[in-house]
Amino acid sequence: MSIFHQLRENQVLMSAVIAFFAAQLVKFLLEFWSTGTVKFERLLGNGGMPSSHSATVSALALGAGYCYGAASFEFAVSFILAMIVMTDAIGVRQETGKQSKLLNKMMETDFWKQEDPDLLPVKLKELVGHTPLQVAAGVVVGILVALVAEYGLYR
Structure with a gap:
């Protein structure tokens, strides 16, 4: 078989x-x-x-x-x-998604654009938890x- x-x-x-x-x-x-x-x-x-x-x-x-x-x-x-x-x-992965969403918003600000422009192309995945x-x-x-x-x- x-x-x-x-x-x-x-x-x-x-x-x-x-x-x-x-x-x-x-x-x-x-x-x-x-x-x-x-x-x-x-x-x-x-x-x-x-x-x-x-x-x-x-x-x-x-x-x-x-x-x-x-x-x-x-x-x-x-x-x-x-x-x-x-x-x-439900727990860890959902919190990771929330943190990714916040970090993505923060990276859109002028501060991040001036501080480290190399980070900007990296968008964190937000849909990771349930x-x-x-x-x-x-x-x-x-x-x-x-x-x-x-x-x-x-x-």
């Missing part, structure tokens, strides 16, 4: 990968519907609605729970990982994908 066949048959892995791309696709479509513009960076970019990180780790944890049971080592590790990723997305709603939406995407995998794709 080839490595690609083995990977394709790995329900836990496929649930997580599909959840990531499903969340990114939803993000892309929401951006298009709300602004009317096509932004291909939304297909792979961080931040926004829904959280693809949350979708990925939620599908990973639920997939591990389905495949190995709630008492398994695999479920325990993936559940703890999911909690860490989601907490980080709101609790974006994380919750990502969890919903992850759960839905894991359910489809368990009761549809791998039955």
